[in-house]
Amino acid sequence: MSDSDSSNVVPLPGVVPAAGRDEAEAARVSERDPFLGALGERVRLLRARKGLTRRALAQGAGVSERHLANLELGVGNASILILRQVAQALSCSLAELLGDETTASPEWLLIRDLLHGRSEAELQRARIALNQLFGSAPRDAARLRRIALVGLRGAGKSTLGQMLADDLDVPFVELNREIERVAGCSLSEIHNLYGPSAYRRYERRALEETIELYPDAVIATPGGIISDAATFGLLLQHCFTVWLQASPEEHMQRVVAQGDLRPMSGNQEAMEDLKRILAGRAAFYAKADLSFSTSGQDLAAAFGGLREAVRRATGQALR
Structure with a gap:
């Protein structure tokens, strides 16, 4: 052919x-x-x-x-x-x-391989060393003057935080209010209109401004601040962090006592959800410098214990 x-x-x-x-x-x-x-x-x-x-x-x-x-x-x-x-x-x-991001270059891959299989304590030392190497970690004395309370809603961050700030004679900052100020609308409007990603951006910006404006302060943080690694890392770098703990039952009781009945919808299902949230966040909250349990204590006893623990841990950095 x-x-x-x-x-x-x-x-x-x-x-x-x-x-x-x-x-x-x-x-x-x-x-x-x-x-x-x-x-x-x-x-x-x-x-x-x-x-x-x-x-x-x-x-x-x-x-x-x-x-x-x-x-x-x-x-x-x-x-x-x-x-x-x-x-x-x-x-x-x-x-x-x-x-x-860890696949972006050979150096990233080599660093990741170096850290692979390390214990939590070893990884924490590596993170602190990197902060110091790149100059992002403040001096210890400066960090100890800014106390940040972390934990689930109902742990007592707002109530105990205000009492602790008054005792230390420093400003009390409710980060949720700062987020609303930065966004120009309420938390519910941020979530409903812009979504969780926008909320995390406002949260990061509010924390950055708080750190810059307040060299001395007690800060009550949102329970979900650990959801964004970069924001939580910033908090750990610049604040002495305290994890306020309580049992799931007490978390629920305190939120209901504040007038919010939403957690009771579904009752047992809501309690199981709360336990799952607490279990999922516990490893991150545990990165705090200090853990303090408010379980089984009235307000006066909880504040007295928290005040003593914070003063003992931070020493002469507090005025």
């Missing part, structure tokens, strides 16, 4: 000519989701770093070579199970495959 006759060839049913396949592939790539495209590029990068062929990786992951090719092109159906298999075959974490 001559070249001039090739244009008259009719493809067999179900068979797409090579040129057509290339065009179809190009069309699929052009329409791919940006996230899937970036994911595919990371898979190719990691595969190249490991020196694996596509076939070898497909065999190691237990997926078809065609499926892997689609994944690398950013047009595959990337189920979480397939991604886990690919990550295992590449000897990397699922987070590295999906991509986060």
Whole structure:
């Protein structure tokens, strides 16, 4: 058959000519989701770093070579199970495959590997050392003059915080009020109109302004301040933090006593939710410099114990 006759060839049913396949592939790539495209590029990068062929990786992951090719092109159906298999075959974490800041450069990867498997105490020492290395950690004496109370709602942060501020003769700052000032609207309006991401931005800005404006203060923080690692890290760097603890039952009772009956909707279910929240946040609250339990104590006893514990822990830094 001559070249001039090739244009008259009719493809067999179900068979797409090579040129057509290339065009179809190009069309699929052009329409791919940006996230899937970036994911595919990371898979190719990691595969190249490991020196694996596509076939070898497909065999190691237990997926078809065609499926892997689609994944690398950013047009595959990337189920979480397939991604886990690919990550295992590449000897990397699922987070590295999906991509986060710690995968941005070789130095990040080396630092992450250095910290992998370390205990909580070792990681804390590393965090403090990094703060000191980059000059972001204030002098201890300055940090001890700013007391921040953390914990769930109902722990006594507002009531005990005001009493402690009066005793130390320093300003008392309710961070929730500062968030409302920065945002120009109430907390409920922030959540309803702008969502949780906007709330976290206002929370961070309010904390930054509070740290700058008040060298001496007692600060009552929102219970969810630990939700953003950067904001919580800022708090730990610049304040002497105290975790006010109480039993879940006492948290609930105190919130209801304040006139908020919402936690009682669903009763036992609400209590279970509260316990789950407390369990999920406990490891972060435990990063505080001091823990103090208010369980089983009346207001006078709780304040007396907190006052003594704070003065003993901060020493001469308090006036």
